[in-house]
Amino acid sequence: MLSYNIKISGERWEEDYQQFLNRNLDCLRRVQEGQAKYADSQDWLDTRICAGKDVLNRILDKAGEIRENADTFVLIGVGGSNNAARSVVEAIAPRREGVDPEIIYAGNTLNPTQLKKILSKLENRSCYIECIAKNFETLEPGSSFRILRELMDKKYGKKAHERIITCGTVGSSLDRLSREQGYDFFDFPSKVGGRFTAMTNVGFLPMAVAGIDIQSLVAGAHMMQMLLHAKRGKDNMAYQYACLRNLCYQKNYQVEMLSSFEPRFRFFYKWWTQLFAESEGKDNRGILPVTGEFSEELHSIGQFIQEGMPMLFETFLDVKEADDSLMIHADGLPDAFDYLDEKDFADINRAAFDATVQAHAERLPVSILQLDRLDAYGFGQLFYFFQFACYISCEMMGVNPFNQPGVEAYKKRMFQILEEK
Numbered sequence: 001m002l003s004y005n006i007k008i009s010g011e012r013w014e015e016d017y018q019q020f021l022n023r024n025l026d027c028l029r030r031v032q033e034g035q036a037k038y039a040d041s042q043d044w045l046d047t048r049i050c051a052g053k054d055v056l057n058r059i060l061d062k063a064g065e066i067r068e069n070a071d072t073f074v075l076i077g078v079g080g081s082n083n084a085a086r087s088v089v090e091a092i093a094p095r096r097e098g099v100d101p102e103i104i105y106a107g108n109t110l111n112p113t114q115l116k117k118i119l120s121k122l123e124n125r126s127c128y129i130e131c132i133a134k135n136f137e138t139l140e141p142g143s144s145f146r147i148l149r150e151l152m153d154k155k156y157g158k159k160a161h162e163r164i165i166t167c168g169t170v171g172s173s174l175d176r177l178s179r180e181q182g183y184d185f186f187d188f189p190s191k192v193g194g195r196f197t198a199m200t201n202v203g204f205l206p207m208a209v210a211g212i213d214i215q216s217l218v219a220g221a222h223m224m225q226m227l228l229h230a231k232r233g234k235d236n237m238a239y240q241y242a243c244l245r246n247l248c249y250q251k252n253y254q255v256e257m258l259s260s261f262e263p264r265f266r267f268f269y270k271w272w273t274q275l276f277a278e279s280e281g282k283d284n285r286g287i288l289p290v291t292g293e294f295s296e297e298l299h300s301i302g303q304f305i306q307e308g309m310p311m312l313f314e315t316f317l318d319v320k321e322a323d324d325s326l327m328i329h330a331d332g333l334p335d336a337f338d339y340l341d342e343k344d345f346a347d348i349n350r351a352a353f354d355a356t357v358q359a360h361a362e363r364l365p366v367s368i369l370q371l372d373r374l375d376a377y378g379f380g381q382l383f384y385f386f387q388f389a390c391y392i393s394c395e396m397m398g399v400n401p402f403n404q405p406g407v408e409a410y411k412k413r414m415f416q417i418l419e420e421k
């Protein structure tokens with residue numbers, strides 16, 4: 001079970017935090033009940049709506065077909081349309097040779113070199129592609145899908161459509177195109193915004209193709225849903241996390257660093273960054289989300305954390321049970337690392353984690369989110385926890401969590417430039 005622990009010291013902090021917890025319970029209640037003004041964006045609040053049995057069964061059937069017939073699956077999507085799947089697949093997919101297809105990501109860049117690399121990789125592969133795009137207006141997936149459709153036509157001719165899958169809003173141009181061309185179409189839930197779609201069709205198919213247990217993932221999210229809806233007071237851990245974030249913000253700590261000693265969180269970091277940056281960063285408000293991959297980045301950003309401008313607060317993402325072990329044996333050579341003889345890397349990593357928490361907590365507000373283990377069930381808990389906490393946090397900050405008007409600014413100019421050319 002996910003747990004949350006706050007390490008703030010000093011009487012003033014403790015007192016302010018308690019007051020903050022007492023004062024904002026209305027925000028928790030509004031999120032638990034859901035709000036009419038966000039009725040078109042809240043279906044993710046109840047996992048039963050978009051991740052019920054029928055949804056999972058259809059996904060599992062299709063994933064079974066793909067696993068049977070392909071060694072490669074290309075996920076074409078950007079932002080909320082690929083971040084959740086990529087974070088789970090890249091962290092815990094089993095990747096058994098000859099059993100689990102490789103997942104390749106396209107549609108998240110406009111860089112030709114990157115796309116050409118993918119095309120050449122696919123030359124001798126047996127593949128399926130899936131284009132995921134809510135309204136099918138985003139340039140990155142739209143342009144990559146064209147290139148990859150062409151490749152599929154060359155490879156599979158009249159049968160190409162059997163290996164092309166799409167996920168979009170019912171009634172969108174992607175839906176129409178799919179019906180015309182005979183692509184298998186999955187609906188992108190209309191009442192869930194991209195970055196809140198981890199527990200929907202959007203995240204499921206690539207994960208299931210990679211061999212992730214999506215039923216367990218949903219079970220983890222559902223358990224977290226039950227917990228966060230049942231706890232209506234100060235002991236609600238998503239509420240505690242949201243309160244600490246907003247208290248830090250009020251005290252001028254405007255940057256949150258999500259840190260971990262588990263490198264497999266690399267792509268989860270991208271999911272988390274998108275969730276908080278796009279949800280909170282508006283109306284001249286918001287906490288800037290940044291991430292720390294430790295211990296590597298203790299040798300760079302670590303200096304800033306310990307002695308630089310005090311603008312950061314830190315949330316550690318910890319995994320209690322190490323799922324691997326590697327012993328360092330004594331070899332009798334004078335390398336001055338004798339203190340490591342017969343020690344396990346898992347314990348050394350744990351020592352580095354404990355020491356870092358202690359050192360950073362002396363200087364900045366620190367809290368720890370701890371998962372029992374890194375598996376599908378744990379990821380389900382994390383997705384639900386952060387989405388729920390983000391909604392509460394936006395409520396406290398007074399911003400709409402579900403829109404992202406700011407991203408239109410560069411798009412308008414880009415379309416203008418492209419049309420001029």
Ligand code: PA5
Nearest residue numbers: 079080081133134135138194195
């Ligand atoms: O959270 C959101 O809604 C956005 O960040 C989208 O996920 C992102 O822009 C991709 O959009 P689409 O799925 O329409 O291509």
